[in-house]
Structures are given as structure tokens and as C-alpha cells.
Amino acid sequence: MSLDRLDDPDHPAFGMGQAVDLLGVTPAYLRNLDAAGLVSPARSEGGHRRWSRAQLDRIVALRELTEHGHTLASAAAILDLRADLADERARHAATTEERDRARRERDTARDERDVARRELGSTRGEEPQG
Structure with a gap:
């Protein structure tokens, strides 16, 4: 495995538990964003969602905007x-x-x-x- 992928903001490196911990959201919130097509995480071979840093940044921005009334x-x-x-x-x-x-x-x-x-x-x- 090349560690260069860890520098790639689009590499799907974060599983559900990591994303939930980093963002302070619930798994249901992340699943809802996926279902709505607002953030589409990659899937592991086992079908588990995997998010990239860029997607986590988008989720943070979505939350900030919704907290401001959007x-x-x-x-x-x-x-x-x-x-x-x-x-x-x-x-x-x-x-x-x-x-x-x-x-x-x-x-x-x-x-x-x-x-x-x-x-x-x-x-x-x-x-x-x-």
C-alpha cells in the first residue's frame, strides 16, 4: 500500500465510526446525506461507506450552512x-x-x-x- 494516497483529499480513507467521531454527527445523518445524494461515499468491498477528507469537509460546510438556517x-x-x-x-x-x-x-x-x-x-x- 502506498502512503501517497493518504495525502489525496479524495481518497476514501474514513469509515463510518471515524467519520462520526471526527464530525460529531450520528451515523443516521451520514446515511441521510448519502441517500439524498448530497455526499456519496465510496464503498469498501464489504459494502461499507468510506469517506474522503474532501467529503468530510463538504459535510462540515453543509452542517454550518444548515445551522445558519439553510x-x-x-x-x-x-x-x-x-x-x-x-x-x-x-x-x-x-x-x-x-x-x-x-x-x-x-x-x-x-x-x-x-x-x-x-x-x-x-x-x-x-x-x-x-
């Missing part, structure tokens, strides 16, 4: 929208970086072109152009 459905929608927003922000940042890199390359190419033109003009005895 229904489970609206809490799940909020979390999904937050995830979508984070994905779009990351995509935007990557696109912005790509654009900026392309602009730097363009500017470098223009500078090199201008230097080459000046050098070519000076070898021909022409006046430098500004």
Missing part, C-alpha cells in the same frame, strides 16, 4: 455554486496568465524585430528610424 438542498446548491465559482476563477487566472505570456512574447519579438531593422539599416548606411 435547508440541506439550498446548502448543497450554495456549495456547488462556490465550487463552480472557484473553478471559473482558476480558469480565468490561467487564461489571464496565458494572455500576459503571449503579450510578453509579442513585445520581445517586436523588440528583436526593431533591433534587427536598426542593425540592417546601419549596415546599409541609412539613417536610423525612430
Whole structure:
């Protein structure tokens, strides 16, 4: 067994007892989240539920939102929208970086072109152009 999986937030490392202890919830609460399709844990070969750290984080966030008056459905929608927003922000940042890199390359190419033109003009005895 590779211990690298323990660093993976999506690796289903926590059984029911561990999840209940870590989260301070009942097994029924976790089963209800699974039945509602709000958090779908992996299953062991024996059919036991196994949660990942990312899923435990989602459960914590669901609880916090419901404690602030949201229904489970609206809490799940909020979390999904937050995830979508984070994905779009990351995509935007990557696109912005790509654009900026392309602009730097363009500017470098223009500078090199201008230097080459000046050098070519000076070898021909022409006046430098500004």
C-alpha cells in the first residue's frame, strides 16, 4: 500500500465510526446525506461507506450552512455554486496568465524585430528610424 494516497483529499480513507467521531454527527445523518445524494461515499468491498477528507469537509460546510438556517438542498446548491465559482476563477487566472505570456512574447519579438531593422539599416548606411 502506498502512503501517497493518504495525502489525496479524495481518497476514501474514513469509515463510518471515524467519520462520526471526527464530525460529531450520528451515523443516521451520514446515511441521510448519502441517500439524498448530497455526499456519496465510496464503498469498501464489504459494502461499507468510506469517506474522503474532501467529503468530510463538504459535510462540515453543509452542517454550518444548515445551522445558519439553510435547508440541506439550498446548502448543497450554495456549495456547488462556490465550487463552480472557484473553478471559473482558476480558469480565468490561467487564461489571464496565458494572455500576459503571449503579450510578453509579442513585445520581445517586436523588440528583436526593431533591433534587427536598426542593425540592417546601419549596415546599409541609412539613417536610423525612430
